[in-house]
Amino acid sequence: MLIDNHGRKINYLRLAVTDRCNLRCFYCMPEEGLNWLSRTELMTYEEMIRSCAVLVKMGVEKIRITGGEPFVRKDIMQLLTSISGLNGLKELTLTTNGVLTAPYIADLKSLGVKSVNLSLDTLDANRFFTITRRDEFANVMATLDGLLNHNIDVKINTVIMEGKNIDDIIPLVELTKDIPVSVRFIEEMPFNGNSHNYSSLHWDYVHILEKIRTRFPDIEKLVDPPNSTSYNYHIPGHKGSIGIIAAYSRTFCGTCNRIRITPQGQLKNCLYDDGVLNIRDIIRNGATNEQLESQLLSAFSHRVKDGWEAEHNRFLKTGVHESMATIGG
Ligand code: SAM
Ligand code: SF4
Numbered sequence: 001m002l003i004d005n006h007g008r009k010i011n012y013l014r015l016a017v018t019d020r021c022n023l024r025c026f027y028c029m030p031e032e033g034l035n036w037l038s039r040t041e042l043m044t045y046e047e048m049i050r051s052c053a054v055l056v057k058m059g060v061e062k063i064r065i066t067g068g069e070p071f072v073r074k075d076i077m078q079l080l081t082s083i084s085g086l087n088g089l090k091e092l093t094l095t096t097n098g099v100l101t102a103p104y105i106a107d108l109k110s111l112g113v114k115s116v117n118l119s120l121d122t123l124d125a126n127r128f129f130t131i132t133r134r135d136e137f138a139n140v141m142a143t144l145d146g147l148l149n150h151n152i153d154v155k156i157n158t159v160i161m162e163g164k165n166i167d168d169i170i171p172l173v174e175l176t177k178d179i180p181v182s183v184r185f186i187e188e189m190p191f192n193g194n195s196h197n198y199s200s201l202h203w204d205y206v207h208i209l210e211k212i213r214t215r216f217p218d219i220e221k222l223v224d225p226p227n228s229t230s231y232n233y234h235i236p237g238h239k240g241s242i243g244i245i246a247a248y249s250r251t252f253c254g255t256c257n258r259i260r261i262t263p264q265g266q267l268k269n270c271l272y273d274d275g276v277l278n279i280r281d282i283i284r285n286g287a288t289n290e291q292l293e294s295q296l297l298s299a300f301s302h303r304v305k306d307g308w309e310a311e312h313n314r315f316l317k318t319g320v321h322e323s324m325a326t327i328g329g
Helices: 045-058 076-084 102-110 125-132 137-149 166-175 205-215 279-284 289-300 307-315
Strands: 012-016 062-066 091-096 115-119 153-160 182-187 230-234 241-245 258-261 266-268
Touching (some): 062 076, 102 137, 115 137, 137 153, 182 205, 205 230, 279 289
Parallel strands (some): 012 062
């Protein structure tokens, strides 16, 4: 079992497999995209599989594949197949924007993927275009249908933005009436790759809940699972549930069990740090698995207490303006 210097168990890895994306979500990256990483900067699949194997041996039980958009990376199913076969891994899951995902759903199911996070910020096709700057709403909805038809648990990720999708909060809650999905409202974070100026958070978890209560005063609090980043709720009579993720307010750091690897192999101990170790370079410099493991252990014994400490350390150096596509969410 992996325990950090604050006594927190680490058992969950988020692996971002590319920085590239076929959408341009307003809160994530600028309209013209990012300065994409070159092929040699990206970790290869072999490097990713080896890193995952070492981490699973050390105690990681759950891996989430994310990006950028995982399905824009060539032969992504090969990577998923290899990772799904790692001895000791209990759960493989992914986060996707759903644009290219539908044709892969049956294969995901046969690999044992039981749940998928689908990003969907609105139920209105025009607003979808305004937020993502791409006309792909129908494909995302087809992915939602496909996942439900294959009995894969769906968590819908919705970033709440002043002036963009406040009118979607109630319709998205209403979606949980007949469909067994978990709709999770996420506070907007500053990781937008300089898409726009982020000065302060307008919609925090308290305001999001207040807004839901105006229409659903009988909303009930659920018991949050251990290590949950969301406050979870249920509307009586609804098949699905609601989550609110205080991603900016950072109320969940005390039980943080997750680490991240960026597309270029940076290990992040915290969403808000700027990377503590480059795994790709360690591997390319010829390290054995034992040497990699020992460097990882050292990194895990120096984790920051919370996202505020990480952000403080970082602001002293560079500030926070990278895109979430280079972190993975
Ligand atoms: N492209 C995939 C997708 O959108 O689902 C996976 C990568 S995306 C970076 C992962 C998650 O990060 C998405 O659910 C997205 O909504 C969320 N995200 C991106 N930028 C964010 C921001 N500035 N604040 C909060 N969440 C953000
Ligand atoms: Fe792409 Fe996901 Fe970022 Fe949207 S949130 S631009 S879909 S990486």
